[in-house]
Amino acid sequence: MITTKMRPDQTESSERIRCVIADDHELVRYGVRRLLEDAGDFVVVAEAADAAQALKLTLQHRPDLVLLDIGMPGMSSFEAGRLIEEHSPGTRIVFLTMHEDKEYVWQAMRSGASGYLLKDTPTEMLLSALREVRAGQHVWSPRIDAVLRPDAGTSGSGAHVTMRRSNLTAREREVMRLLAEGRTVRQAASELGVSVKTVEAHKFNLMRKLDIHNKAQLVTTAIQKKILPAPIPT
Numbered sequence: 001m002i003t004t005k006m007r008p009d010q011t012e013s014s015e016r017i018r019c020v021i022a023d024d025h026e027l028v029r030y031g032v033r034r035l036l037e038d039a040g041d042f043v044v045v046a047e048a049a050d051a052a053q054a055l056k057l058t059l060q061h062r063p064d065l066v067l068l069d070i071g072m073p074g075m076s077s078f079e080a081g082r083l084i085e086e087h088s089p090g091t092r093i094v095f096l097t098m099h100e101d102k103e104y105v106w107q108a109m110r111s112g113a114s115g116y117l118l119k120d121t122p123t124e125m126l127l128s129a130l131r132e133v134r135a136g137q138h139v140w141s142p143r144i145d146a147v148l149r150p151d152a153g154t155s156g157s158g159a160h161v162t163m164r165r166s167n168l169t170a171r172e173r174e175v176m177r178l179l180a181e182g183r184t185v186r187q188a189a190s191e192l193g194v195s196v197k198t199v200e201a202h203k204f205n206l207m208r209k210l211d212i213h214n215k216a217q218l219v220t221t222a223i224q225k226k227i228l229p230a231p232i233p234t
Helices: 026-039 051-061 077-087 102-110 123-134 142-148 170-180 185-192 196-210 215-224
Strands: 017-022 042-048 065-068 092-097 115-118
Touching (some): 017 026, 017 051, 017 123, 026 042, 042 051, 051 065, 051 077, 065 077, 065 123, 077 092, 077 102, 092 102, 102 115, 115 123, 115 142, 170 185, 170 215, 185 196
Parallel strands (some): 017 042, 017 065, 065 092, 092 115
């Protein structure tokens, strides 16, 4: 089932955050729509019952945000995310799900997601997180943050890979150097010849791996890892 409608009072506003909701449960879609539209600064331009429909509607409407469930029938939500990232770069992808598994989180990140939020997220926190994603930030639920900590790996089967402080990829090191040198994400993307969202994804990954939370820590860690030269004492 797909619905594509807007309330009359929302069609003329270009400032509202335009969203597509994808979930195979109609009641969930209804609840999320009500939550968003009652907030006043969101408008739901379309709903989809599976990932393929979400992809089609996203390419049709070019929304600011697409909220994807995981485990819908048919096409993988992660594949839909990758295709949205490729063909609608102005749309930010947020996974809204019940799943806390680390592998799902990593697949979401690799697909270009800017957010990973759990369905039990309190209303105001959810709305705030979506606004932050629209503003260019990466967000995830607090329990997901715990899953992604470097010491949160599992033992035994080896199904999950523990993140270590030394496992930056070559591209992540390039992004770290440019950002530590003072480039903006857009400037770094231009210099590397990639999209802004690609640089944001690399930045997200390296900051999670290294437990970095601000620019000062980024610069300090870049010097420690010899990505930047140490300053010469004066």
